[in-house]
Amino acid sequence: MTELSQNVSLAINAGVAVITVDNPPVNALGLAVRQGLAKGISLAGGDPEVKAVILIGAGRTFPAGADIREFGTPPQAPLLPDVCQSIEDCPKPVIAALHGTALGGGYEIALAAHYRIADAAARLGLPEVNLGLLPGAGGTQRMPRLTGAAPALDMMLSGTPISAAKALEIGVLDEVCDSGDLPAAAQAFAVRLILEGALVRPTSKLGTGFADMAAYDAAIAERLTRLQSRARGQKSPFKIVDCIKAAARVPFDEGMRLERAAFMECLASDQSKGMIHAFFAERQAARIPEASRAKPRPLNRLGVVGGGTMGAGIAVAILNAGLPVTMIERDADSLAHGRAAVEKVFQRNVAKGRMSAAEKDAAMGRWQGATDYAALGDADLVIEAVFEDMAVKQQVFARLDQVTRPGTILASNTSYLDINTLAAGISRPGDVIGLHFFSPANIMKLLEIVVPAKVSDDVVVSAFALAKKLGKVAVRAGVCDGFIGNRMLATYRRAADYMVEDGASPYQIDAALRAFGYPMGPYQVSDLAGGDIGWATRKRKAPTRPPEERYVEIADRICERGWFGQKTGRGYYRYDEGARTGVEDPEVLAIIDQERAKKGITPRTFSDAEIQNRYLAAMINEGCNILAEGIALRPLDIDVTLIYGYGFPRWRGGPMKYADMVGPEVILGRLRDYAREDPQFWRASDLLVDLVAEGSSLDDLNKRTEV
Ligand code: 3HC
Ligand code: NAI
Numbered sequence: 001m002t003e004l005s006q007n008v009s010l011a012i013n014a015g016v017a018v019i020t021v022d023n024p025p026v027n028a029l030g031l032a033v034r035q036g037l038a039k040g041i042s043l044a045g046g047d048p049e050v051k052a053v054i055l056i057g058a059g060r061t062f063p064a065g066a067d068i069r070e071f072g073t074p075p076q077a078p079l080l081p082d083v084c085q086s087i088e089d090c091p092k093p094v095i096a097a098l099h100g101t102a103l104g105g106g107y108e109i110a111l112a113a114h115y116r117i118a119d120a121a122a123r124l125g126l127p128e129v130n131l132g133l134l135p136g137a138g139g140t141q142r143m144p145r146l147t148g149a150a151p152a153l154d155m156m157l158s159g160t161p162i163s164a165a166k167a168l169e170i171g172v173l174d175e176v177c178d179s180g181d182l183p184a185a186a187q188a189f190a191v192r193l194i195l196e197g198a199l200v201r202p203t204s205k206l207g208t209g210f211a212d213m214a215a216y217d218a219a220i221a222e223r224l225t226r227l228q229s230r231a232r233g234q235k236s237p238f239k240i241v242d243c244i245k246a247a248a249r250v251p252f253d254e255g256m257r258l259e260r261a262a263f264m265e266c267l268a269s270d271q272s273k274g275m276i277h278a279f280f281a282e283r284q285a286a287r288i289p290e291a292s293r294a295k296p297r298p299l300n301r302l303g304v305v306g307g308g309t310m311g312a313g314i315a316v317a318i319l320n321a322g323l324p325v326t327m328i329e330r331d332a333d334s335l336a337h338g339r340a341a342v343e344k345v346f347q348r349n350v351a352k353g354r355m356s357a358a359e360k361d362a363a364m365g366r367w368q369g370a371t372d373y374a375a376l377g378d379a380d381l382v383i384e385a386v387f388e389d390m391a392v393k394q395q396v397f398a399r400l401d402q403v404t405r406p407g408t409i410l411a412s413n414t415s416y417l418d419i420n421t422l423a424a425g426i427s428r429p430g431d432v433i434g435l436h437f438f439s440p441a442n443i444m445k446l447l448e449i450v451v452p453a454k455v456s457d458d459v460v461v462s463a464f465a466l467a468k469k470l471g472k473v474a475v476r477a478g479v480c481d482g483f484i485g486n487r488m489l490a491t492y493r494r495a496a497d498y499m500v501e502d503g504a505s506p507y508q509i510d511a512a513l514r515a516f517g518y519p520m521g522p523y524q525v526s527d528l529a530g531g532d533i534g535w536a537t538r539k540r541k542a543p544t545r546p547p548e549e550r551y552v553e554i555a556d557r558i559c560e561r562g563w564f565g566q567k568t569g570r571g572y573y574r575y576d577e578g579a580r581t582g583v584e585d586p587e588v589l590a591i592i593d594q595e596r597a598k599k600g601i602t603p604r605t606f607s608d609a610e611i612q613n614r615y616l617a618a619m620i621n622e623g624c625n626i627l628a629e630g631i632a633l634r635p636l637d638i639d640v641t642l643i644y645g646y647g648f649p650r651w652r653g654g655p656m657k658y659a660d661m662v663g664p665e666v667i668l669g670r671l672r673d674y675a676r677e678d679p680q681f682w683r684a685s686d687l688l689v690d691l692v693a694e695g696s697s698l699d700d701l702n703k704r705t706e707v
Contacts, residue, residue, distance in 0.1 A: 002043075008036020010043060015051040016190040017044035017092075018183075022058035029083075029105045030067035031076050037109070038078045038086055045090045052190040053094045055087070055113060056183060061100025062122070063109065068131065068276060071267060080105050080137040081260060084112035088202045093193050097186035098122045103161065108137035111146070114201040117175040117189050118164040119182045124172065125161025131279060132272030132651055134236050136263030140243035141204070141255040146171050148209040149244055150219035156240045157223060171208065204252040213248065220245055232517050234651055236266045270661050274653025278643055281636035281654065285475050286464055287707045288633070294457035296465035297407065303328065303382035305396055307338015307369075310413050311385035313441030315367065316345045317470050320442060324366040326375050335369045342367060345442060373403040381409040381466065383435055388536075390417050394425050401426040409459050411435040416482050416537065419452040429454040433463050436483060438645045439529070446645035447472040450483050473644045478631040484641045487631070488622045488655075494681065495618035496522050497552040499611060501596060503603030506572045507584050512608035513615065517649025523572040525647070526555075527565030527582060535559040548680060557591050617670045617682075620659045624685035627701070634705045635698040656698045665692045 002010040007023040019040040021027045029037075037055070044053045057063055066080060078086075087094050087109060096102075096110035099119035107124050110116050118124065126135045126143075134140060135156060143152040151170040155162060167173045177185035210216065224241055231237045239262040246255050266272050302318050303326045304311045311327065318325040319342070327342075329335035346363055349355040355363075368375065376382055382404060384396050393412060400410050410432050412422055423429035434450025447470070449463045460476070467474035477483040482490055496509050510521020526534065535556065545551065558571065565571030566580065573582020596603055623638045632638050639654020652658045659667050668688055675682035691698065 004039045004043075005032045005036030007032055008040060010040045012047070012049060013187065014191065015049060015194060016187060017047070017050045017053045018187075019044065019053060019055050020058050021056070021063055023063075024059050026061055026064035026101070027057045027059065027106070028065060028067040028069075029063050029080055029109075030070060033063070033067075034078050034080060034083050037083050041083075041086050041090050041094070045092060050092055051194045053090060053092050054097055054186045054190055055094060055109065056097040056186060057100065057106075061106075062096070062098040062102040063106030064101045065104025065106055065127070066137075068279065071272075071276060080108070081256065084108055084137045087112040088114075088204060090114075091200065093190075093198055093200050095186055095190055095193070097182050097189075098124065098164075099182050101125070101161065103127055104135065105137045108135055108139040108142070111142040111172075111203055112138060114203075115189070115193065116167075116173045117177060117182075117186055118167065118173050119180070120164050120176050120178050122164045123161035124164070124167045125159065126156045127159040127161070129157060129236055129240065130159040130275060130650075132234070132236050132269060132275040133266045134240045134243060134259070134263055136259060136267075138204075138256060138259065140240060140259045141247045141252060143172070144209045144216075144244055144247045145203055145206045146209055148212065148219070149216040149248070152209075153219060153223045153241070153244055156244070157227070157237055210248050216248055232514070232519075232649070235269055235271055239266060270653075271651040273661070274649075274651050274657055277636075277653040277657045278639065278650050281640050281657075282473050282644075284634075284702075285473065285637050285640045286468075288460065288464060288476050289707055290457040290460040291464070291707075294461045296462040297380065297409065297458055299323075299380050299462060299466055299469065301326070301379050303376045303379040304385060305373075305382060305400070306385035306387075307335060307341060308385065309341075309439060310437060310441055311383075312338050312341035312345075313439065313443075314383055314385060314413065314437055315342050316442035317437070317472075319346075319363040319366050321470050322366075323469065324368070326368045326370060326379065328370055328373055328376065331371060335371055339367065339369055373399045376400065376403050376408075377405070379404055379408055381411060381462070383411045383413055383437075385413040385437075388415060388417065390421065393417065393422055397422050397426050397432070401428070407431065409433060409462055411463070413437055415486055418481075419450055419479050420454075423452050423454055430456040431459060433459050434477075434479070434483070435463060435466075436477075436485075444645060445471075445473045446485070446641060447474045448477045448483050448485060448641065448645070449474050450477050450479060452479050473640060475637045475641050476633055477637075477641075478629070480626075480629065480631050484626055484632050484638055485645045487626065488619055488638070488642065489646060491622035492615050492619040493522055494552075495614050496611075497554065498550065498678070498681070499606055499614060500554060500592060501552045501599070501601060502606075503596075503601075504606040504611060505584075505589060505592070508606070508608070509611055509615075512611040515608060516612050516616075517652055518647050520647060524582070527571035527573055527575075529565070530567055531555065531559050531564040531571050535564075546680075550678060550681060552595070554592055554595050557595065558588065613670055614674065616655065616658065616662075617667055617674065619655045620667050621671055621682075621685050621688065623656055623659075624688040624691075628685060628687040633707065634702045636702050660697045660699050664688060664697060668692045 009020050011018045023033050044050045094113040095115040096113035099122050102124045128135050147170045164176045168176050227237050243259050246258050304315050305328045307327050307329045315325045329338050346360040350360050419434045423432035433455050436448035438444035438446050447467045464474050506523035510523050513521040563570040569575050574585045575582045626632050635656035639656050642648035643650050643654050671684040
């Protein structure tokens with residue numbers, strides 16, 4: 001065996017050169033890997049003993065892409081597109097043997113090879129769009145030559161990998177290996193090629209995918225229309241379409257130049273910087289101080305108390321992860337309701353073809369229900385999701401304290417209530433933690449793990465292990481009113497309400513924030529979630545609200561009319577029977593006018609940019625307060641929370657990354673400007689003031705925080 005570089009080796013076996021990439025954990029295509037591959041291809045190509053070449057990954061996967069950590073640094077030769085070209089130009093047949101996740105640049109290497117074989121469990125994909133990029137090593141030019149436009153666009157625009165079976169069907173693979181022994185299958189495939197005298201088959205010279213140009217162009221037009229409504233200001237999806245369009249119209253080399261230029265343009269953009277930040281932030285959020293001090297407890301039997309909106313959704317998330325769950329409700333009727341809510345989700349999945357009837361039955365087979373808490377006697381972890389009422393929750397925790405064994409983790413899904421108080425009320429506060437799921441709990445990726453004062457380290461570590469099992473992105477939060485996410489929401493929503501009272505309409509605010517990249521504006525979200533929830537919270541907090549705090553009553557006036565949003569057919573918007581998108585409501589505008597008149601406010605105009613700036617400044621400032629209080633460990637934890645739980649556009653990297661891109665001093669300047677109207681609300685966070693004074697960024701704070 002020859003070492004080609006520190007992580008690529010070459011072995012020759014019966015005339016077949018096997019080039020193996022061994023760069024754990026995901027065989028990313030960093031400089032040394034590219035150097036090794038280029039050298040290996042050159043050696044194998046020039047060696048008269050070698051009749052065919054296999055490219056394969058050691059460990060768990062074929063290369064899962066370019067090394068994303070290199071993206072901030074100047075590119076170093078050999079560049080990946082050139083490595084791919086040398087593979088395609090090799091005079092001997094090159095076979096890519098794929099297993100694990102052949103993604104991004106890894107998949108592009110496979111496309112440049114002359115033949116492709118994959119393990120049956122392999123996943124193939126081009127996830128660059130999730131990083132604000134496009135395939136930049138020939139993917140946009142080679143894949144459509146094999147498959148036509150539709151499969152290529154679907155893979156590149158969704159970023160979602162496909163199975164080996166699907167890849168075979170669309171013409172990307174030559175063979176799927178079912179034996180589980182990919183190296184042997186690849187060797188046999190290579191020997192067969194040699195015996196058959198098979199020739200090289202450069203993908204760039206193929207044109208199968210261009211056979212039906214009408215279908216090719218129709219696929220482009222159709223995806224473009226969809227993007228125009230859904231891609232909300234993003235650059236890379238449109239560049240992908242441009243490249244696919246060009247692939248069928250210009251010579252290969254010119255297409256490659258176009259792809260390269262588009263890739264470099266996207267790489268230099270704030271959008272890709274934001275998305276790359278989000279990629280690493282999501283993974284770093286799982287790094288918590290407790291991890292070095294404790295191991296997770298077993299999590300085999302889970303319980304949920306409450307089968308309402310959240311309890312049922314959490315139960316589905318648990319069942320989807322293949323775990324059993326016991327649901328407790330207060331009476332048989334409520335339990336039946338909870339079970340039906342769970343089953344309905346699975347039924348819909350079956351109807352949409354996302355799940356088979358047998359899978360649904362198996363999931364429901366793992367569901368158990370009871371009205372007697374004794375059914376939780378053998379649970380490892382119980383999640384309470386009953387009404388948002390401290391007295392009710394305290395009763396539930398007292399029962400859980402009695403029926404569960406010591407060591408059972410007792411979690412609350414409370415949105416705002418003090419988990420320290422809940423913990424203090426029972427005999428083993430060390431087992432109590434907050435697990436704040438988001439609605440719908442089986443879909444939303446975020447899990448805020450709220451860490452009360454007395455919790456044991458192994459309980460915190462177990463909560464993160466649970467999140468991983470459930471496929472959630474977990475963020476560690478401290479105890480305060482609303483934790484990270486809801487506390488920030490309360491603040492930026494106030495900024496929006498102030499703008500409404502001062503002259504903007506809720507519709508203009510929603511539109512301005514959609515233009516920023518949010519899927520929905522705050523008033524649409526309020527109508528979707530139900531205005532009654534926030535109303536109840538406001539009433540609960542009214543006695544402790546500081547008298548000097550500016551309070552906007554518009555939402556209360558709307559709720560007093562029973563207009564709670566979609567579920568009542570009216571909220572900020574009016575909803576026709578069964579409609580999910582609302583229309584503007586002149587009566588709401590009249591209520592707003594009355595409230596302004598009552599306070600003697602002369603409405604003024606707001607530009608969309610000012611709306612965005614104020615909303616973001618309020619959000620970032622509260623984020624800084626949360627950091628200063630230690631509620632969030634790092635700015636990146638706030639970014640992950642807002643992206644995965646609150647619809648913040650991922651391509652903007654999260655509010656704290658956005659603050660760095662705009663410039664912390666610019667945000668501070670805006671806060672000081674707004675503070676002239678309302679010094680209390682717009683008081684700049686000391687942490688932000690200090691950062692600006694020392695010329696630091698929020699990202700410096702990410703790096704400085706040792707975990
Ligand atoms: N570059 C650098 N590091 C990477 C990486 C990459 N492409 N992919 C994963 N990693 C790192 C992760 O940051 C993580 O590091 P950590 O342990 O220090 O936190 C480690 O590898 C393991 O990753 P995961 O925790 O994500 O492991 P999973 O098993 O859950 O997932 C995966 C594996 C599906 C490969 C997932 O890591 C993934 O989706 N990676 C990104 C794939 C991707 O986006 N590829 C395209 C890159 S862009 C490109 O190729 C451009 C080209 O067109 C020119
Ligand atoms: P819900 O009203 O839909 O469900 C509550 C359920 O708890 C009801 O089915 C009720 O019968 C049951 N219940 C009440 N007392 C009980 C008891 N003593 N024993 C067993 N069951 C009991 O409420 P929802 O929306 O599911 O909220 C539950 C919790 O989740 C609250 O703390 C809420 O703040 C929190 N939450 C809610 C979110 C949402 O969007 N709805 C989001 C995140 C958290």
